[in-house]
Amino acid sequence: MEKSFEKRGLAKKSENISDWYNDVVLRAGLCDYTDVKGSMIIKPYGYSIWENIQKELDQKFKNDGVQNCYFPMLIPMSLILKEKEHVEGFAPELLTVDKIGKEELNDPLVLRPTSETIMYKAFANWIQGYRDLPIKINQWCNIFRAEKRTYPFIRTSEFLWQEGHCAFSNKEDNLQMVFKALNWYKEVYEDFLGISVYLGLKSQSEKFAGAKNTYSIEIVTPNGKALQAGTSHDLSDNFSKAFGVNFVDEKGEKQNVFQDSFGLSTRSIAALVLAHGDDSGLVIPPRVAPIQVVIIPITKKNQDNNMINDFSNKVEKVLKDKGIRVFVDNNDIHSLGYKINEWELKGVPIRIEVGNNEVEKQIVKLVRRDDFSKQDVEINDVEDKINCVLEDIQNNLFKKSEELKEQKTKNADNYDDFKKLIDEGYFVRSYFCEEKECEAKIKEETKAVTRCLEFDQMNDDDIDGKCIYCGKKAKHKWLFGKSY
């Protein structure tokens, strides 16, 4: 009874992915609703996933000498107004504080939509000579961008992220950092979260407001929609001109610095949920999983359970000593069926069951979350076997994600095919003239926009392509898709 009660109401991913998504993030305990419109609560299970992503990324930053810091959340409006393109891009999303008590502020304060402005004002003071460069800093913080249509972790008016900000004396070093950051994100998605990604250049209409160029990580969801899942911006000297961030070089001449910024947010959790989950709930790749192995002792009310509990604790200790994240579920209120559903819903990679039979034979029953396959493992082999299965689950999930990305991407060489494929839920790769007006028309007619120009599509300038929409000369094939 409990089993069917638990499962009832969870929409099927294969039938309605957006209902499924909303159900699963709530019921697996990742997040909750709140009275604050457009915002959400990140619950402990969701937050522990974020902490694991943070640890992974933070280590990459630190290994490269990027240092963490913290800037105020409130930014004077006068600072935001300094870079023209920047303010135009963010104006509709800004949340503003214009009063303290009853006193109206002459210069209202903006809840940070990103921190370029306040940081670069400080950079202008910190940087005088070439010896003050480079600066490589990062902050982990919250961000406010008002959203009308919100989805948990995908689009909320407040979210968590990291923003890296660097300043260099020359273009080359700056550009190298832009690509280094983008590559860290690729590694986090592919090696840690098990998600195959696209990466490349954003179009001029889709780039970050104020950047010279934006490069992004793009993810194809199982219904063929797009998630922009990390960005790295070449700000060139756009902000340093606006904020007077300059330095005296070795020859005694004043120069503007070159800058970049890069960000990855809690949207990465949405990518994780959408990429791997199934009709039973979340499926979390072992490397990011807050709990990698759950042990369920199958105890009974009318028997002595000491042997079962001792055996479970022994297995727990063996795994813990090997650094495996393990949890023993010895709650005695819920039935076995309820517990199994609950841990499947939470996507724990491996479940171990220990009952009388297992104690007697000195084995454990091991169940994989990714394919539900079961096997008996002898107690002496348990740590080796678990490590091996965790590795296999990680690889299996990435492989599936890679296959999905390939399946959900098609090429089109005429506009009719393009429209049809976009409608059916695909990423479409097509020649595009790179004109803003043309991209706007395509968006108006199909709701699809350019996702990025992949790096391996960049060096084909001699090919004489024709734009999918206007028929004008097009140098490159761009990836198009609808936003999730």
Ligand SMILES: [Zn+2]
């Ligand atoms: Zn065109």
